[in-house]
Amino acid sequence: MIIVLKRGLDKKTIEDFSTSLKKKYNVEVNQWQGVNETVLGLIGDTTAIDIGTINAQDVVYSVRRVQEPYKKANRKFHPDDTVITLSNGTKIGDGSLTLMAGPCSVESAEQVTEIAKAVKVSGANVLRGGAFKPRTSPYSFQGLKAEGLELLLKAKEETGLPIVTEIMSESDIDLFKDVDIIQVGARNMQNFTLLKKLGKLDKPILLKRGLCATIEEWLMSAEYIMAEGNEKVILCERGIRTYEKYTRNTLDLSAIPIVKSLSHLPVVVDPSHATGMNWLVEPLAMAAVACGADGLIIEVHNDPPHALCDGAQSLTPEEFDSVVKKVNKIKSAL
């Protein structure tokens, strides 16, 4: 941690501040005198030092970390890729391409099973589907909830596909005990109470990037889960909010190579939510695979115009089949 002091301080003030840092944080302090500035460098483990507290000191002009503030999610301390194995043998993060597909929201047994069978034939190895739906409007369809989870589990039974589905409240955790991967949505990425509870489970968590989360904040949210003991975190890039309004969000594909460099966790991409437009799913899925995504999560609906939610971004099973063929070509080319 590097601290730039305000100008014009006398020697004693600087010494006293240095000493107080050493005592409080058990670090060594290196002092360096520039032409106009005095800079202090803290040596030791500074992960837990609160930058705000340092900034609040009268003598401080600015502070900056040299070390990343996350440990368990940090590739520096865990150089090997994390690989997560699901019930059907699918491995996420081992260099293969995981394909998660299914409807935005579970609507009926027939719907979800029909879609599950179709996407499995095309090559999907995980079934996605929403039972609890976070909707901007209280007047929109909120999902089938517990009943939706049961329908997903039935579809799993019939097809053998492990399932991934979103949790919206820590009170519902018990309902998710047979779910293979629990998804944390973008709006809950910093619902720290929920993250801590999920950290007590022994179950993969798909952590979507928040609508305006920095890569560091996203990794810090992974750290919240991991710090409690659950290291099975899958990161999911799903577009960030920018000034551009043609698409719902702006897919940040640079996040893939960056996260894979900073962290050992697998990263999947959701091109459906990123853009909100089904015709953009194919080119962006291909781009995601080309720059190293460990998997894709794609919305597929057997009847998009009658979908209860987000039909505009859903592919038909036929369109999904075409996307799979194209991303597999890219994957083979690499």
Next chain:
Amino acid sequence: MIIVLKRGLDKKTIEDFSTSLKKKYNVEVNQWQGVNETVLGLIGDTTAIDIGTINAQDVVYSVRRVQEPYKKANRKFHPDDTVITLSNGTKIGDGSLTLMAGPCSVESAEQVTEIAKAVKVSGANVLRGGAFKPRTSPYSFQGLKAEGLELLLKAKEETGLPIVTEIMSESDIDLFKDVDIIQVGARNMQNFTLLKKLGKLDKPILLKRGLCATIEEWLMSAEYIMAEGNEKVILCERGIRTYEKYTRNTLDLSAIPIVKSLSHLPVVVDPSHATGMNWLVEPLAMAAVACGADGLIIEVHNDPPHALCDGAQSLTPEEFDSVVKKVNKIKSAL
């Protein structure tokens, strides 16, 4: 709701689509033929129609609402200002200026009571203080939790100041029964499960704007609370995330007159979190009052350099006293 159709559709397709809209949504449909475009206008209550579903129809090029998607929070349907009265008689939204002040986090009985007494003397009429603290890092101080709430209640007893404090989980609602105003933080603005639970209470809710929430999304989150029956919502602007990095966030003061025009709910401003820098609190507090804020919520600490959280943005009681004097001058001038 206005729907622009794709080009080149034949008459029958357009008629069929029109008829299906009428039946499904119980609306009238007005059709209008441009040079290249056909446009449909839906007449009736379209609040609950999902834009995504319409967009998913093969024949649709684009859709747009004419009506706002919120009702209970909408000034068009409730022209009179909402006024909220607290236990000590303080009214929020009646044209007066409510001053909420106190420490970022509650640290001890002495700390919070000392600060409470000081800010009361300066003119604060609500005590703020964090017991449950949402922190980016799992390794940062997370607040005194239930104990912190008790210390706040003691300070309330001693000073008579009603209290406002943040909730982070719907499981904790019972702990908040003696709290005067429950705060929902920016990171939980779209924690819809929590919002619905708070909608069942008969207690004012201070709803902070999300880090990248549009004004419409913010009002929709208020609508979540109100739709459940609790209409005592206070909105709080606290800065939005932009590309500018000099300040932690960018305070959006235009949101004040805009929200007051779209909605009847009171709006307060948090200049402390907006900037993260204590020396910017005074000018921005003054600006907020000048453009119509119903109140301010300001961090005050008796010893900022030793604050356990966010010291860099805290004022000393003396600095707070100066801010109050200045904002009162502005208020009187209006």
Next chain:
Amino acid sequence: MIIVLKRGLDKKTIEDFSTSLKKKYNVEVNQWQGVNETVLGLIGDTTAIDIGTINAQDVVYSVRRVQEPYKKANRKFHPDDTVITLSNGTKIGDGSLTLMAGPCSVESAEQVTEIAKAVKVSGANVLRGGAFKPRTSPYSFQGLKAEGLELLLKAKEETGLPIVTEIMSESDIDLFKDVDIIQVGARNMQNFTLLKKLGKLDKPILLKRGLCATIEEWLMSAEYIMAEGNEKVILCERGIRTYEKYTRNTLDLSAIPIVKSLSHLPVVVDPSHATGMNWLVEPLAMAAVACGADGLIIEVHNDPPHALCDGAQSLTPEEFDSVVKKVNKIKSAL
């Protein structure tokens, strides 16, 4: 164009407004009465109607275009792809992949020629290089200017590679008469005087997307050039400004399929400026090709650590060679 009127207007006011629109803009006006709103639809060519003027009318609540405001750049009116042919036979926009490579700034005859030869061997078909350099600081190296252009032309002579280089002022246009493609930088994307002057030339223009330009604004800037007669515009996505600070900008790859759908102009991608980090060039170049880019423009320097500008984002010739091999694999797979 669709105009929503304010509530509560009487019939005569609405009629008068309707009539004035018809007369002023030579359009037909369709009126439609909702439950609370009156909506007017304008039929005819509304491209030149100023939205601001309509918005300024007392009776208007909101206005929205149905048609895109650009014509010459619009695929609806020009369904076939624009293909641009350069002096060495290279075609841009014909389905092939154009590779533009070279140093950020021209430093010496040896440097630029050495790099030109190297990138040609790897497969580049256009040489890039900066002679006039837009720098944030007046104290940074500003380029060799006219001398730099001459060095580029020499390198062209020696290698046969056509050249692309940036113009910073309309006063310099004469200096660019032997340049094959004139580049307009992100900071000048809305320097309308410059755009108009370039529209008088018969020479390809590489138009970079502005730092915070929407896709529509970018196409409108292309329209500025095309409206003057020069239809040889190549669009270049180079990253947009967002809140994320890990990279210099956020590369918006969704812009590629979107622009190719809205417009007939070719689109190339600059992964070097988008991220500012050389190790991210390869994965993002691959992603760009996977989602349909017509070309890439990449910074290559024979000695990045001693580059006078932007060394951190430059590849060595060897690294560039590796990128070319990989993007070609992707291109073949498609």
Next chain:
Amino acid sequence: MIIVLKRGLDKKTIEDFSTSLKKKYNVEVNQWQGVNETVLGLIGDTTAIDIGTINAQDVVYSVRRVQEPYKKANRKFHPDDTVITLSNGTKIGDGSLTLMAGPCSVESAEQVTEIAKAVKVSGANVLRGGAFKPRTSPYSFQGLKAEGLELLLKAKEETGLPIVTEIMSESDIDLFKDVDIIQVGARNMQNFTLLKKLGKLDKPILLKRGLCATIEEWLMSAEYIMAEGNEKVILCERGIRTYEKYTRNTLDLSAIPIVKSLSHLPVVVDPSHATGMNWLVEPLAMAAVACGADGLIIEVHNDPPHALCDGAQSLTPEEFDSVVKKVNKIKSAL
């Protein structure tokens, strides 16, 4: 300047790099060894060192400035406020409130003179008006150009009000010789060729903040003008581009106290362009004055619904008169 080196370098590599920095930049280099990191501190004048070049070195992990990269615009080196005096004695930056008002674009002699007289009566001390208009669309009204300048000068003659008007091209500089303040628009904030030319004049320049310019970039653009000798720069905050779409831009009022702390230059605020809505001008003008703006620049039109440009954000003379009364009340209260 602080340089963090990559991990795992041997001693000699570090020594060699240190030595090369000393030689190349004529600085002293202080070395400090952390647990995992080696950090170098450069002592001396680092303003002209290119951060990108340092970043490009193989051994470098990250670099950061400690000093601001601007000198002439820097309050540290020029503690006293810059005060600019106009032909009619108006002083900008001396603690008074400068009021610039007038039409978005000059349309006729009658229009501009009528408005000029009206705003003068209300208290304006500078007349604004656009002759050269930067418009997103090539099909929109582009201003009366040279003729518009003449009409402005006539209005100046009749009213005695100094004038401020926008330049769009360095080729037009001669036309501006009788203009009192030359405005550089947001889209040209980084048109460095233009800035340098304006730096050779002895005339105040009103430099608008770019649509997505950071405060530092804005000050660097001021530095471009000042470095050429012209130190009469007035900064103008006019809203930045964010994800929020209710207003055209988001007015960043925190920029006022920040710029006044970092720089000695005066700052004025343009609430008209910031929001694009005339009813928001009053509250935001009041807020701007409350937090320390040196002046306001406001669009006033005698007939907004028939304005050729931006009528929606224009005030009538009566509305302007009301705004002036209110901002003066705020100013007196301070």
